[in-house]
Structure formats: structure tokens, C-alpha cells
Amino acid sequence: MRGLTVTTVLVAVLAAPSPGEGDVPGPDCTLRGRCVEIASGDTLIVEIPEGRVRLRLAGVRAPVEGQATFERSRVRMVEMAYLRDLCVRAIAAAEDGTLVGTAATGEMDLGRAQLEGGFAWFDATTDPGDDLAAVAEAARGRHAGLWARREPESPWDYEARIARMTAASRPTPTPSLVQLAGRTRFADPADRRIVMVSTPSPTATPAGGEATVTLSLGELLAALDAAVASPSPTPTPG
Secondary structure: OOEOOHHHHHHHHHHOOOOOOOOOOOOOOOEEEEEEEEOOOOEEEEEEOOEEEEEEEOOEEOOOEOEOOHHHHHHHHHHHHOOOEEEEEEEEEOOOOOEEEEEEEOOEEHHHHHHHOOOOEEOHHHOOOOOHHHHHHHHHHOOOHHHHOOOOOOHHHHHHHHHHHHHHHOOOOOOOHHHHHOOEEEEEOOOOEEEEEEOOOOOOOOOOOOEEEEEEHHHHHHHHHHHHHOOOOOOOOO
16 A cells, blocks of 8 residues: 655644544544554554555654664564554654654553663654653663663764765775866877876975876876776774
């Protein structure tokens, strides 16, 4: 079954009737459905009559895929929510169609439970106003869940570190002969020697002017081959 668009989600939320007999309890229940998939410790797929919606729990940021604690956090959410009926309080909808809000199974708020067990960080950017910051800080004080590790790396720091490593591992582009042609000239048509012209830093020459290096075409090609063959340094994960 296809996922819903942002517009469809918001229409469904606004049109949702008040809870009736047999519905999941909760005074702020604006959307009701069954959890059919757990993407991570803070993101669920919820099936409602109109289709399926992706829900990210407000005020909660679980470890992301690739982190050592990702699976532990996800499994905890599976234990609490998988194939259970949910009462969702929608807060916002992201541009990619993900619904942001709180979710409860019976009397248990899933986001609060993740924070209490130490399976996620508090996310102030989507704080639903349920005093979740204090809940997360209390779990940290008890060394619960991921806080049992000495200095657990937050999802934000992990993603930033991976981005830096990816950027650093990209090879330095080697200029092609076509690119070099724009800043070279033939010094002697008879032997077709090439003069490389560059502009160094002001301290390179007394006047800070141009510096020239004369190379044969064969020497230039050999230099390019050497540059391509030189491996770029690969950063080591921290």
C-alpha cells in the first residue's frame, strides 16, 4: 500500500473523529492506526484506513543506522509498539511526508518510554512540551540504556563525523590536459616543450610575480600519471 502525501496526512488528521468506544484511549488522539513496521528507535510506519504514514516521535532522537546502539534502540521499540494499536497526536508534517508527533499504546507514551529507558536522546527541535528533557536527563543520571557507555556519541555528532570522513576521502581532482591548456603555452614549437605558468603566493618571489616551469610533453604526462597513481589518505573512524 502506498504511503500518503503530506496533504493527505494533514487532511486525515484534521478529519479524524473523536475517540469512541473501543478506540485507543487518549484525549489528544488525532490519528489512530496499527504499527506495522519499525524503521528505528524513533520512527514507525503506522497503518490507518487511508493508507500508511511514516511517524517520527516528537522530542526523541534515537541512534541512527551505523551506530553501535542502533539495533538495541530499534528492538526496544519493536517490543513496545510492533503490531499494536496506536494513538497518535500529530504535531507537524515534514516535507518528505513524515509525520511528527507523539504515539501511545494504551497508557504508555512511546517517546517518553524510550527516553526513560535510555534508548534515545532528547530532541529539542521537535519538543512536544511534555517535559521530556527532564525525563532524558534522569535516565542519563541513572546510566540507563545507552548512557551506560562512558561517552555515547549522539546521532548528530555521528552524522557530522561521517560527513567529514566522506568529504576527506574524496580524491583530489587531477587537472586534465584540456584544463591545463588554458594556462600553458608552447615555448619552442621545434621541440614542443611546454611552459607551465602559475601565480604563487606573494612570498614566493620578491615581487610576487609569475613562476614558470618548463616541461616536455612526456614529462607532463608522466607527472599526471604519478598524480593519478598516488592514493588519497583515508580517515580512520574515531
